[in-house]
Amino acid sequence: MKFRSPTDEPLHVALTTGHTCTISPEGDEIPQMFHREAISRGAIPSSITAPETAPVGGFDRKQVVTDAINAMLDGGNEDDFTNNGKPDLRKLQARVGFKVEREEADAVWAEVSKAPDAAPDAA
Structure with a gap:
């Protein structure tokens, strides 16, 4: 029977018996076992x-971080930001529920901070 990989990458299949095979995205005939x-x-x-490509509502990390920063801006709590005006990582991580690197x-x-400035230029 012929199978194909569900992604653009080959799918590697290994059995506990030590037998292995690779299934390409184009499809390959593989043994019954x-x-x-x-x-x-x-x-x-x-x-x-x-x-x-089946569209699946997945996790968009960047969008979650963007939404959290926007919520911090809308909240008006000055403690959500550092002395230099950037979002406080501890507060941001508490909002999103996962570790966010400074970069x-x-x-x-x-x-986010340049978005309001970009709107008048577009007009």
Whole structure:
């Protein structure tokens, strides 16, 4: 039976017996002994026609950080920001629920802080 990888990358399938195979995105005929493991790893049987990229509402890390910084700005709490005006990482991380690196926060802050200035220029 022919299977194809669910992504643009080859799918590697290994059995506890030591047998291995690779399934390409274009599709490959694989022996029966790999079928169950290939399906459990997400390989798509040739008999199933699935969309190439199924839109799934995933986690957009940058958008979550952007929303949190905007909420901090709207909140008006001066303690949410450092003395130099940047978002306080501890407060930002508490809002988003995961670790945010200073470089990541600074990149989003640069976009958010210049956004109001960009609107008049566009007119």
